[in-house]
Amino acid sequence: MFIRPPSAPRLALDLTAEEFETLSDGSGLAYRDLFSPHADLPRALRNWAEAQAMRIRGLNRITAERGGMSQKILFGLGDGYAVESVLIRRRDGHTACISSQVGCAFACRFCASGQAGLKRNLTAGEIVEQVVQLGPKVNRIVFMGIGEPLNNYEHVLRAIRILRDRRGMDFPTTGITISTIGIPKALARLREEHLALNLTISLHATTQDMRDRLIPGARKHPIGEVVSRALSWADRHNRLVTFVYLVLPGLNDSPADATRLARMMAGRKARVNLMRWNPVEGVALQRTPDRALALFRNTLTQAGVPVVVRDTQGRDISAACGQLWLRDLKGAPLQPKS
Numbered sequence: 001m002f003i004r005p006p007s008a009p010r011l012a013l014d015l016t017a018e019e020f021e022t023l024s025d026g027s028g029l030a031y032r033d034l035f036s037p038h039a040d041l042p043r044a045l046r047n048w049a050e051a052q053a054m055r056i057r058g059l060n061r062i063t064a065e066r067g068g069m070s071q072k073i074l075f076g077l078g079d080g081y082a083v084e085s086v087l088i089r090r091r092d093g094h095t096a097c098i099s100s101q102v103g104c105a106f107a108c109r110f111c112a113s114g115q116a117g118l119k120r121n122l123t124a125g126e127i128v129e130q131v132v133q134l135g136p137k138v139n140r141i142v143f144m145g146i147g148e149p150l151n152n153y154e155h156v157l158r159a160i161r162i163l164r165d166r167r168g169m170d171f172p173t174t175g176i177t178i179s180t181i182g183i184p185k186a187l188a189r190l191r192e193e194h195l196a197l198n199l200t201i202s203l204h205a206t207t208q209d210m211r212d213r214l215i216p217g218a219r220k221h222p223i224g225e226v227v228s229r230a231l232s233w234a235d236r237h238n239r240l241v242t243f244v245y246l247v248l249p250g251l252n253d254s255p256a257d258a259t260r261l262a263r264m265m266a267g268r269k270a271r272v273n274l275m276r277w278n279p280v281e282g283v284a285l286q287r288t289p290d291r292a293l294a295l296f297r298n299t300l301t302q303a304g305v306p307v308v309v310r311d312t313q314g315r316d317i318s319a320a321c322g323q324l325w326l327r328d329l330k331g332a333p334l335q336p337k338s
């Protein structure tokens, strides 16, 4: 898996506090200043980065679409690719929905991000910079943009460590959510990390057969192992794990599905978010009627499983994360790579 061309200048936001201190030794520069809004970046820091052949900001805003409480931004990367991030305004702060890869290898039938395949991983700096550019009011981060975060484990975890470092942004770990289709080996690794973050598993099915149809890239991951690894993470960290279930009429919404899902979750440190599908151009799936969602929810509630019904935020601007990218660019670089 390639990351980005070796010739591309490194981003200063890729640096941990220790690396920055070593590189800037004696210069009196503060690591914290790297995370300042662009206009407030100290001149001395800019000069230092230039001398190090580093870029202090590497993402260019290409488009921004506003709608209701959300804003979707398409960021151009140094090599011509692009990713999107969504800023969602809440009463008590802002949520940054960020991308972890350019495209995605898992090719979920319902998702725009996977339709052009995986182009490359984002670096830690490119992940951190999305948060920085979304502004100082961001107090929650969700890895629900383009890409599968656990398929880019090293850079995602490095980005989280940079974001939460007290010498820099000091972002609260409890405000960070990793959303994943659940790669068993990566879940086992995540279980051992000393990080109090939130984990969301995009489950979407209760049988291997249906999951394979909906998430073709996860065929080699047994659904039972995905669930058991996630529940093991929840036990180890004494936190609830959230299972997201996109209810798709005629595919995964039968009473038997609801009963199986309830059995998997009952009595465990788990809750369920039932989601409606946001239409993706060229994909022939249907949205669930309210009545079907209510029946599904009742089965879970009766089994004592905490459950909420969620619509993806930002449906009015371009539906779920990932769609703007596909619609505008079809996953192609914005300009030819040299």
Ligand SMILES: C[S@@+](CC[C@H](N)C(=O)[O-])C[C@H]1O[C@@H](n2cnc3c(N)ncnc32)[C@H](O)[C@@H]1O
Pocket: 110, 111, 112, 113, 143, 144, 145, 146, 147, 148, 149, 179, 180, 181, 201, 202, 244, 246, 275, 276, 277, 278, 279, 280, 312, 320, 321, 322
């Ligand atoms: C885009 S994914 C990125 C994170 C990770 N790859 C995952 O699948 O959890 C974030 C969430 O969006 C959901 N999603 C993708 N396409 C959607 C759509 N068209 N409508 C509703 N939700 C969608 C996914 O199921 C997942 O729960």
Ligand code: SF4
Pocket: 104, 105, 106, 107, 108, 111, 112, 113, 114, 115, 145, 146, 147, 148, 181, 202, 322
């Ligand atoms: S839902 Fe997640 S794993 Fe599936 S294609 Fe989209 S980004 Fe990838």
